Amino acid sequence: MNSNKRPDDMKRINTPELAKAFIDEQVEAIRAQVGDGKVLLALSGGVDSSVCAALLSKAIGKQLTCVHVNHGLLRKGEPEQVCEVFGKQFDVNLVYVDAVDRFLDALAGVADPEQKRKIIGKLFIDVFAEEAAKLDGIRFLGQGTIYPDILESDGVKAHHNVGGLPEDLQFELVEPVKFLYKDEVRVVGEALGLPHAMVYRQPFPGPGLGVRCIGAITRDRLEAVREADAIVRDEIGKMDPTPWQYFCAIPDFKSTGIKDGKRYMGWAVVIRAINTVDAVTAEAVEIPWDMLKRMRDRIIATVPGVNRVLWDISDKPLSTIEWE
């Protein structure tokens, strides 16, 4: 039997009851696989790795160690949320690695998007492997692989994900959600007690704000896009239904602004909101004018260095969802 094929008789998990039965089943399966062994998991704070962490924590408690690498390219409040939810609420062994300077130093002066992705992917592996080497007796590696990752291993996500974890770490994989579709992962996540906002958050690229800070990343522009993004998420998050993905990017050019009668150069941020089914094609979402004006006013009033706000109304194709 192909162990990467979802069993034909597996029910679609779409109720809390079915989620609970799945969780009980997986808790048993994880315990049977792992015994008294130790499991290591790279916890990004994304939906899949978070649900995987919560499930492993329920099954094996302190035999699980999660490593959260802060590469400086996460959205505002994300590292704090991971520490709060997993360090405090779930009380897992959590290793928080502040690798911000390492990533930003490695990325300094690099403008090519694929080169940036490669640097981020490789450094992530190096940092994770270093942390793994510091821990004794780890035999298993937890991974939040989900069914579309298996089905679409040559799809959009695989195309972008230059990383993956190092093969020479020699761990046995534990992949408790590998037969679940995204909607099922979310139902299971809620049944495990994860915060709604974490379980229903929009997709976020692995290289994070690194591909939204266009061209060579500088710390000041990176902070500006992080702050502007928090405002955009706050405002567009009020739409009903919320778009599939909404964020902003910051190009690497300046334009003229005027303040206290004096001209000066500042950055522009670009708001983007799209709907899609599979990220292969996408349509720009119509944002209400009042909401656009509120975002404009909040961004210009509070984000240092930004003096212009643009709205990207391009569809995919020809424009990709991300700017890089």
Ligand code: XMP
């Ligand atoms: P594009 O920009 O190619 O994006 O239209 C399609 C979807 O993929 C996400 N994306 C990424 N995801 N690593 C990821 O994990 C990446 O490097 C990456 N680049 C784009 C993008 O956010 C969109 O959902």
